[in-house]
Amino acid sequence: MDASHAHRHHPVFCTVVPPHLLDKAARSADARRADLAQRTLERDSLLRTRRRVTAVRGIVPTLAAPASDEPDRTIYDAQHRTRLPGRKVRGEGDPLSKDATVNRAYAGLGATYDLFLKGFGRRSIDDSGLALDATVHYGEEYNNAFWDGQQMVFGDGDGDLFLDFTVSVDVIGHELTHGVTQYTANLTYHGQSGALNESMSDVFGSLIKQYSLEQTAEQADWLIGAGLLGPNVTGVALRSMKAPGTAYDDDELGKDPQPATMDDYVNTHSDNGGVHINSGIPNHAFYIAATELGGKAWERAGQIWYDALTGGELAENADFADFARLSTAAAVARYGEGGAEHQALQKAWSAVGVPLVG
Numbered sequence: 001m002d003a004s005h006a007h008r009h010h011p012v013f014c015t016v017v018p019p020h021l022l023d024k025a026a027r028s029a030d031a032r033r034a035d036l037a038q039r040t041l042e043r044d045s046l047l048r049t050r051r052r053v054t055a056v057r058g059i060v061p062t063l064a065a066p067a068s069d070e071p072d073r074t075i076y077d078a079q080h081r082t083r084l085p086g087r088k089v090r091g092e093g094d095p096l097s098k099d100a101t102v103n104r105a106y107a108g109l110g111a112t113y114d115l116f117l118k119g120f121g122r123r124s125i126d127d128s129g130l131a132l133d134a135t136v137h138y139g140e141e142y143n144n145a146f147w148d149g150q151q152m153v154f155g156d157g158d159g160d161l162f163l164d165f166t167v168s169v170d171v172i173g174h175e176l177t178h179g180v181t182q183y184t185a186n187l188t189y190h191g192q193s194g195a196l197n198e199s200m201s202d203v204f205g206s207l208i209k210q211y212s213l214e215q216t217a218e219q220a221d222w223l224i225g226a227g228l229l230g231p232n233v234t235g236v237a238l239r240s241m242k243a244p245g246t247a248y249d250d251d252e253l254g255k256d257p258q259p260a261t262m263d264d265y266v267n268t269h270s271d272n273g274g275v276h277i278n279s280g281i282p283n284h285a286f287y288i289a290a291t292e293l294g295g296k297a298w299e300r301a302g303q304i305w306y307d308a309l310t311g312g313e314l315a316e317n318a319d320f321a322d323f324a325r326l327s328t329a330a331a332v333a334r335y336g337e338g339g340a341e342h343q344a345l346q347k348a349w350s351a352v353g354v355p356l357v358g
């Protein structure tokens with residue numbers, strides 16, 4: 001990639017908890033909950049603006065680092081303030097911290113690095129050994145986590161609606177995968193290309209969890225953010241790839257709005273045109289392809305998705321039909337015409353109502 005190309009890359013500002021969920025919580029009858037959700041929304045909005053300003057500057061291409069097969073992780077503690085990165089508390093190879101949050105963040109960055117390297121031969125987010133930094137204990141009872149284009153940031157949650165944001169390795173993987181997408185297909189964060197961007201993060205986030213637990217497609221929970229919802233929430237996670245629309249149904253947070261197929265596609269102006277909503281459709285296609293093939297989902301289904309994402313043909317403004325066509329072509333290119341992989345892809349895209357044309 002040349003420098004002029006690198007400058008066009010626009011990192012997304014994606015928070016683990018999408019705005020539509022916090023909007024609902026901000027209207028809670030419970031004053032404390034409403035106040036906390038409102039504070040998180042205001043902070044996110046400020047960060048989103050700041051992100052846009054940084055994005056205009058673009059990514060400064062780093063000098064090629066020597067090829068390494070080891071991650072380069074640093075964990076910082078914001079000590080409940082909002083200054084980044086905060087105080088360094090654990091570097092690469094350092095012993096365990098006394099703080100379990102620090103250790104979970106460190107392990108989550110490592111699990112993400114491992115899947116991309118061992119599964120797909122990719123060296124870190126940028127395939128050039130980019131250092132992985134994370135800050136924990138960000139803000140006071142901050143109900144979110146995000147990748148700001150340069151590092152991961154985790155809130156502690158309020159202990160009521162949300163718990164410590166380092167608890168789900170798939171949400172750590174989700175956020176870091178936004179970095180991989182940013183360095184590859186660079187899918188525009190709006191409408192269907194934005195929903196594809198979100199879906200890539202859910203797909204590889206879930207695969208990172210499955211890889212670290214050595215689970216097969218049948219054993220996996222296919223949930224994003226399992227364990228993240230607080231004790232007073234009716235729900236199991238933020239999203240379900242197996243059954244989009246069923247992850248939560250709660251008085252304070254509302255009901256999971258994700259569709260599983262094109263029949264229920266949601267046309268909306270909020271959430272960047274429903275990027276966290278319609279991502280349920282390509283998410284479900286991946287789930288069907290992976291379970292159809294069986295075994296370890298990252299080995300074939302994940303490889304096909306990775307090939308389509310990084311193959312150079314996926315346009316920044318690609319829609320679902322473009323990705324269906326390219327992923328099916330990737331299955332044929334790697335595993336052959338008419339094979340189990342090709343058939344699994346045809347079945348998956350047909351099941352979610354995305355036509356395979358061209």
Ligand SMILES: [Zn+2]
Pocket residue numbers: 014015174175178198201
């Ligand atoms: Zn995201």
